[in-house]
Amino acid sequence: DTEVTQTPKHLVMGMTNKKSLKCEQHMGHRAMYWYKQKAKKPPELMFVYSYEKLSINESVPSRFSPECPNSSLLNLHLHALQPEDSALYLCASSGGKLFFGSGTQLSVL
Amino acid sequence: KNEVEQSPQNLTAQEGEFITINCSYSVGISALHWLQQHPGGGIVSLFMLSSGKKKHGRLIATINIQEKHSSLHITASHPRDSAVYICAVRDDKIIFGKGTRLHILP
Numbered sequence: 001d002t003e004v005t006q007t008p009k010h011l012v013m014g015m016t017n018k019k020s021l022k023c024e025q026h027m028g029h030r031a032m033y034w035y036k037q038k039a040k041k042p043p044e045l046m047f048v049y050s051y052e053k054l055s056i057n058e059s060v061p062s063r064f065s066p067e068c069p070n071s072s073l074l075n076l077h078l079h080a081l082q083p084e085d086s087a088l089y090l091c092a093s094s095g096g097k098l099f100f101g102s103g104t105q106l107s108v109l
Numbered sequence: 110k111n112e113v114e115q116s117p118q119n120l121t122a123q124e125g126e127f128i129t130i131n132c133s134y135s136v137g138i139s140a141l142h143w144l145q146q147h148p149g150g151g152i153v154s155l156f157m158l159s160s161g162k163k164k165h166g167r168l169i170a171t172i173n174i175q176e177k178h179s180s181l182h183i184t185a186s187h188p189r190d191s192a193v194y195i196c197a198v199r200d201d202k203i204i205f206g207k208g209t210r211l212h213i214l215p
Contacts, residue, residue: 042195043205045202056202098154
């Protein structure tokens with residue numbers, strides 16, 4: 001299994017909602033990443049988990065809260081988002097080569 | 110100045126042409142990745158390089174560590190190669206270039 005699976009593929013939420021994005025990989029990778037990508041821009045790093053510990057937080061607002069419950073799963077909890085947070089959220093894992101999920105297209109109304 | 114610079118930013122070519130996309134970086138790295146992203150799609154890893162040259166089908170990637178430069182070549186380009194090609198370098202984190210938008214005309 002060489003896939004990174006992200007759910008949901010699409011999400012529309014209001015500014016008062018709480019939702020979660022999920023990411024799963026079964027390649028035994030110990031590094032997992034969350035990226036945010038706006039249209040026609042490169043991905044921007046948000047968080048890095050290494051061996052299930054948060055190793056990099058790129059000054060992301062606290063309305064984004066990552067969680068790594070085990071070595072295969074990575075969640076991104078969303079609360080009180082702003083319309084400017086609308087973007088494609090990509091999860092990736094790495095044991096050397098990078099593997100990306102297909103992303104969650106998030107729209108905040 | 111960006112730590113990873115790609116050129117060109119946009120490239121349109123005819124089917125069958127030989128394509129070269131360049132990437133220069135200014136930081137010390139442990140590896141360089143070439144990635145492909147189709148419109149509305151996820152990102153696929155094409156190559157991971159730390160030295161020399163790799164080939165996969167019609168794609169060739171080279172890296173010169175001393176010059177901090179890498180190139181991605183596509184031979185016999187095809188319209189299905191139309192995508193954004195992204196160079197990313199890795200040290201303690203991964204730094205992305207801004208991408209090269211490639212459009213191959215039939």
